[in-house]
Amino acid sequence: MSLINTQIKPFKATGFVKGEFKDFSEADLAGKWAIFFFYPADFTFVCPTELGDLADHYEDLRAMGVEVFGVSTDTHFTHKAWHETSETIGKITYPMLGDPTGTISRNFEILREDEGLANRGTFLVDPDGVIQFLEVTAEGIGRNAAELVRKVKAAQYVRKNPGQVCPAKWEEGEETLTPGLDLVGKI
Template sequence: MLTVGDKLPSLKLPVQQGTSALPAGETIDLGQTNGKWKVLFYWPKDFTFVCPTEIAGYAELKQDFEDRDAVLLGASTDTAHVHFAWRRSDEQLANADFPWIADNKRELAETLGILDREEGVAFRATFIVDPDNVIQHVTVNGLNVGRNPAETLRVLDALQTDELCPCNWTPGEEVLKPQAA
């Protein structure tokens, strides 16, 4: 599995966004950073139960991520057309206005090392990637437990301080300042 310090693969993948038109071959190039952080989160499969709660949770914080110069990217191993249909079927998902990577060839999930071999879908993996496309944080949950988007935002805040942040640190609190011996 790729981890902290590894480069995010520079892949061009199908992507789906919005509900106004059928997917028409749109892609995203993960090698492009535009000076932004990336928060890439995978869910196992569209039209399931835990996944929409996570997607809606991230969507609620989309502006907070943008305020921190971070681009939110969702992904699963479904096709762009399945993403489109799922978004059209659920108002909360229709309002999740960020790109959804359609990794149906499992190209990115395989490279990241997050495929559940038994189920053939991605684990609930979250990657925080810096503007140089270097992975700075990784969390991976099994298929049955959702994650906490607010915790992802807290970790992004801590990473962006470029300081030593203690356990449970939140923005506005003191960072650690070790004294020289």
């Protein structure tokens, strides 16, 4: 079953953010856009490249009203240690949530139960707490934060402009489509 257009489930987690531990829950998302960026584990290989890439785009996302949560089944203590020992991870200013019980990962149906690790998955949640976008890749395939920013812009455009849709490779400012019988067979 797809999680698209479903409400996120309640969660509580402690995260490491800006040198401190902070508690988070689904209530913190009310009225806001949010990205949940799951990755398998701290102190690994592809994960820091993705998290660093996302850190490079974090201010753009914040300017769009989007909060980012990096999530793995590591603890918030492990996130702190990684943040302090890796130059790439050290530049992260978005919350890194610890999910050692796998609750959040299960809620998003991204947990590898046999390993206790999250798959590499990205979820965009709208201000109503509804999942609008998800992407899951295999362990060795890293994600692209610039493409994620483009997709967030498309989701926000569609929300603000009911009846409009964004075609493939749509970039902000380009033409959109109005679905209707007049377009059938014309594209």
